[in-house]
Amino acid sequence: MTQKELFHIGESWFLQQNWKVFPFQKQAWKAFLQGKHGLLNAPTGSGKTYALWIPIVLNYIKNNPDYQTKHKKGLKAIWITPLRALSQEIKQAAERVTKDLNTQLTVGIRTGDTSQKERATQKRTMPDLLITTPESLQLLLASKGYDKTFKNCSAIIIDEWHELLGTKRGVQIELGTSRLKTIAPQLRIWGISATIGNLEQAQEVLLGSNSKALENSVLIKANIKKKIKVQSIIPDQMETFPWRGHLGIHLLDQVIPIIRKSKTTLLFTNTRSQCEIWFQKILERYPEFAGEMAMHHGSINKETRLWVEQAIRNESLKAVVCTSSLDLGVDFAPVETIIQIGGPKGVARFLQRAGRSGHQPGKTSVIYFLPTHAIELVEASALQQAVQQNTVEDRIPYLNSFDVLVQYLTTLAVSDGFYPKEIYPEIKSTFCYQAMTSDQWRWVLNFITIGSQSLQSYDEYKKVAIEEGGLFKVNNRAIAMRHRLQIGTIVSDAILTVKYLKGGFIGSIEEFFISKLTPGDVFTFAGRNLELVRIKSMQVLVRKSSKRTSKVPSWMGGRLTLTSQMSELLRQELYKVALPHDALSDGKKKLSKELRSLSHIFERQQRESIVPGSGQFLIETFKTREGYHAIFYPFEGRFVHEALGSLLAYRISLLSPITFSLAFNDYGFELLSDQEIDMQQVIDNDLFTTSHLHQDLQKSLNATEMARRKFRDIAVISGMVFTGYPDKILKSKHLQSSSQLLFDVFRDDEPDNLLFKQSFTETFEHQLEEGRLQIALERIEKQEIVWKRCEDPTPFSFPIITDRLSREKLSSEKLEDRIKKMTKILLKK
Known part of the structure; x- marks a missing residue:
């Protein structure tokens, strides 16, 4: 069958659905049918799923002309999704094509939710098209005879690649595809990604550095401009001293009319606890929404989540309060309105959420922004700029994740075993391990066979045996079972x-x-x-319980930080209002309505201190009954501020022995002490220097303690610590103590252990964002440091002070009373 005839089949199917084929879809069909690999970049809701399901089916038709009467069983394509919740949606899309085109292709799902019965059926006969997750793909590689399962596979599609890139799950995909390339000669590797800043690098990570796949690949960009309209919900009364902690609930009455006039509204919160609170508060104040409103987050059971997703589709729900669990790809055509509660902290996340509204080609996405405190309106203004300038974050890929490599090699050893000479070139062809040395490779092989230098006396670490002929194989059934139970890189609290x-x-x-x-x-x-x-x-x-007062669960990872792009945009917005006090009102016309609505805050800030301009770095000092406050404003996000605050406190303590308590938010950080800091001495001694940054960070942050916590995850992923059987999972404190014991052994006896060293690398690169901290310090070094001695807390400092108060274990009523009193005193002044 010619390409023209195949295209005709695809186009006719689109016509039957009353859809138009986009140029990017045809480009993907053509490249796929030519045997190319690729990365498809397209916005949410533009039809990217069919850009790849169609050519997979057309390729099958091309190779099987009698496809309507004969069916050759066996796996032909794998579709990887990062979220189990999306698998049903993807399956429905695939079945729609396979059935309408009268192929006999079967579609199956294999995730953590798949029943034992279904898995057993798949073991006997694999579906033709399989939808799975990164973890389940690794489990398939851990099964005997996996090469026969995959040998006729023509495609592996990695959906939402931008979500997997820059995570260890992404590294799992790199390793898995490196193996499949060898055993399935017809395999085409394709990624689907929303917009990210480093698309070319994303393609290189997906296909492997200097690989043949990369040479024979295409990057297809959908030229679809997604229209996004951002509308801020601006309070009628704006607080002059904004404070965090009330989660935006004070604007609840302004949200209800928006919900009422829309068919379906998604209210996105940044944390699960915030999601729970908003759901409760709406029902308390507006009980008529009972039965018309639901909640969706990752900890709610699967049945409820699926019910909610279906209810959104058939428009039986008026509103859903959710978290990032509904960020990705689920196709909800009827969703009219999105409300973002609080700053999303990143442009990509915001655009992803905006795309859930008007989730069809050509439709405008409307997203309302609800600030949880006044200064967040600056973030809203910055997001407007991001939408106009099409600014999106980079995703930074992992390098040399030895814990994932140890797990992967054990996986191969559990199934049919491996020969290091065959596997080494495959692993070196990946982006993650391109710089791995032969010494490091030998260390990893030693580790899985004898348990590294300091663990040689313990049999439990000798997992892989070397058989005659040099085959690395796991022969112990108990080791194999424990390994299969622990495959994966998502390590969280029990x-x-x-x-x-x-x-x-x-x-x-x-x-x-x-x-x-x-x-x-x-x-x-x-x-x-x-x-x-x-x-x-x-x-x-x-x-x-019928009690009114209750605790709201908090989940790990609840605190997001501003991305570097978002920080840059935020600073640019603030520089616009950094005018002389009398010129602020003249310049109002050039400002966004969000910035104009904050003019009284900026005017008060200018009066009592300054709004820093592009060449200025602001430090404020003042005294209250709590002690001496020094507030610094880098506007770089809470993670950078946490590290920078600790670094500065350490460097000041070298000049004079002062102890500090540290508070920080996305805009700045506070050093509070019971004695006054000699700020002139701080400025004169150039304490914002990048010299000796790494050493000073290690000393200031107790980096060893942070690395110790990071090592727990590495110990679990590499299989050094077993997390337990499904009905008897180890408590996290036991896991922590087991991993701490190993950490101490390596620290004292084997400091060159690659997994031990990795814990420090990850702490500095991923947790403390040392690279970003370095760039922030380089910027501050070039700026004029403006030190303002203030009488009282300023509008900019107020959210930072209240952030600290909210962490001092006050009840919410006491905290609110205390903040109200502080605000009253300041407003009187």
Whole structure:
């Protein structure tokens, strides 16, 4: 069959759906049918799924002219999705094509939710088209005879590649595809990505550095300009001293009319606890929404999540309060309106969420921005600029993740075994391990066979045997079973299931929150007030409670930080208002409505201090009954501020012995002490220098302690620590103590251990963002340092002070009263 005839089949199918084929879809069809690899860059809701399902099916038709009467069983294509929640949607899209074109292709799903019965069926006969996750792909590589399963595979599609890039799951994909390239000669590798800043690098990471796949590849960009309209919800009364902590609830009454006039509204929150609070508060104040509103986040049980997704599709729900669990690809055509509660902290995340509205080609996406405090309106103004300038973040890929490599090699050893000479070139062809040395490779092989230098005496670390002929193989069934149970790179706190005392599964919750509660305590979860009865094995047993006051679960990773692009945009917006006080009102016409609405805050800030311009770095000092405050404003995001605050406190302590407490938010950080800092001495001694940055950071932050925590994840991923069997998972404190023991052994006896060294590399590069910190310090070094001695807290400093107060274990009522009193005093002045 010619390409023209095949295209005719695809185009006719599109016509039957009353759809138009976009040029980027045809480009993808053509490149795929020519045997090319590629990366497809297209906005959410533009039809990118069919850009690749169609050519997969057309390629099958081309190679099997009698496809309507004969069916050759076996795996032909794999579709990788980072979220299990998306698999049903992708399956429906595939089935629509395969059935309408009268092929006999079968479509299956294999994720953590797949039943044992279904897995057994797949073991006997694989579906033709398989939708799976990065972890489940690795599990398939851990099964005997996997090469026969994959040998006729013509395609592997990695969906939402921008989400996987820059994570260890992305590294898993790199390793998995490096193996499949060898055993499936017809394999084409394709990624689908929303816009990211480093698209060319994303393609290189996907296909492998200097690989044949990269040479025979295309980068296809959909030339579809997604129209995005950002509307800020500006409070009628704007606080002069903005403070964080009330989660935007004070604007709830302005949200309800927006929900009422839309068919379906998604309210995006940044954390699961914020999601729970908003859901509760809307129902408390507007009980008529009961039955018309639902909640969606990753800890709610699968059945409820699927029900919510289906209810959005058939428009039976008016509103859904959700987290990033609904960020990605699920195709909700009817969603009219998106409300973003609080700053999304990143441009890509914001655009992804905006794309859920008007989720069809050519439709305008409308997204409302609701600030949780006044200064967040500057973020809203910055996002408007990002939309206009099409500014998006880079995703930084991992290099030399030896823990993932150890896991992968053990996976291959569990199945059919491997010969190092065959596997080494495959691994070296990946982006992640391109710079790995032969010494490091030998170390990894030693580690899986004898357990590294300091663990040689312990048999449990000798997992892989070297058989005659040099085959590396796991022969111990117990080791193989434990390894299969632990495949994956998502390491979080132990997860406990929440169940009613009389039966009924509600969802899952992280151990670190529940461990703080005692029986009788009431907490809010999945929209219900629940009383803790007891914790039994890995179950949290609860009963319903009618108490009004309750604790809201917090989840790890709840605090997002500004990305570097977002920080840059934020600074540019602030520089626009850094005018002399009397010129501010004249310049109003050039400012966005968000910035204009904050003019009284900026005017007060100018009066009491300054709004820093592009060449200025602001430091404010003042005294209150709490002590001496020094506030610094880099506008670089909370992670950088945490590191920079600790670094500065350490460097000041070298000049004079002062102890500080540190507070920070996305705009700046505070050093609070009981004695005054000699700020002139700080400025004169050039404490913002980049010299000796790495050494000073290590000393200031107790980097060893941070690396120790990071090492726990590395120990789990590399299989040094076993997390337990499904019905008997180890408590996180036991995991921590096991990994700490190993950390101490390596620190004292084997400091060159690659996994030990990796814990420090990851701490500095990924957690402390040392690269960003270096750039921030280089910028500050060039700026004029403006030190303002203030009488009282300024509008800019107020959110930072209240951020600290909210972490001092005050109840929310006490905190609110205290902040109101502070505000009253300041406003009187």
